[in-house]
Amino acid sequence: MANKELSENIEEYLEVLYKYGDKRNYVSTTTISKNLDIAPGSVTQMLKKLEDLGYINYIPYKGANLSDEGFKIAQKITRKHRILEKFLKDILKVKPENVHIQACNMEHSLSDEAERSMCHILEHPDFCPDDKPIPPCDFDFSSCGDCINDKNDIEEIGIRKANLIAIPDLYSNEKAEISFIRGDTNILKKLMSLGIAIGVPVQIDKSNKEDDSLDIFVNGSKIELPMTIANNIFVKIC
Known part of the structure; x- marks a missing residue:
């Protein structure tokens, strides 16, 4: 990553892996x-390099x-890409057909x-214009309110060590801990009344999963959450 061009190239590869496989599933060379x-031959060479750099795990033919x-x-x-898309469309009123390519050019x-x-x-958006979820920031805040109220310069804000995923991305019965909740104080108060708060252990059950809701287990209690809320609760895997 000695220059900007190489850095952008690496980011493009990692972005594709995030989109199609996340951290759990392998993405084929063909897809990339x-x-x-x-x-494909050039992709294979790059994947080997990314593995040497410690960014990926690579298995030939897989x-x-x-x-x-x-x-x-x-x-x-x-x-950054998805926030840019949202900003370009909603604030700058860029034509929808131009939003994606402009975000690609600006994200790096x-x-x-x-x-x-x-x-x-x-106001802490959760979805981009294509209805794809916007990942959480990596600042060391437990809620959006903490971020808004913090007046420190960006260099003075700590970076979260753990990688977070949204609750719906957990596997059934996988153990996790709530680390970040996106939304305003009303959402935080509503969730706290249900026992959902930062630091609380949580599991989910996808056996009866509906498209618009999710069953989660907090302190032994089963709670059915709308997906619109569940997608804004982020956890670290224990």
Whole structure:
């Protein structure tokens, strides 16, 4: 990653792995090749390099998935892309057909400070214009309210060590701990009344999963949450 061009190239690969496989599932070389419009042989060479750098796990003829460090980078660049799409469409009124390509051109150079400001202006959005979920920020806050009220310069804000995923991305009965809740104080108060708060252990049950709701277990109690809320509760896997 000695220069900007190489850095952007790495980010593009990690972004594809995040989109199609996340941290858990392997993505085939063919899928990566088609999405980046790069020859399969060149993709294979790059995957080997990314594994040497510690960003991915690569298995020949199976594909690659993200390491912890690769996941952190991929989630961050994906967040910037989707926030940019939201900002370009809703605030700058850019034509919908131009939003994606402009976000692609801007995501690699968008500073953390600018990203945070956009998030505040957009009132902590949860979905981009294509209805894809916006990942959480990596600042060490437990809620959006904490971020809004913190007046420190961006360099003074701590970075969260653990990688977070939204509750619906957990496997059934997988143990996790709530680490970040996106939304305003009304959402926080509503969730706290249900026993859902930062630091609380949580599991989910997908056996009776509906598209618009999710069963979660908190302190032995089963709670049915609308997906619109569940997608804004982020956990670290225990």
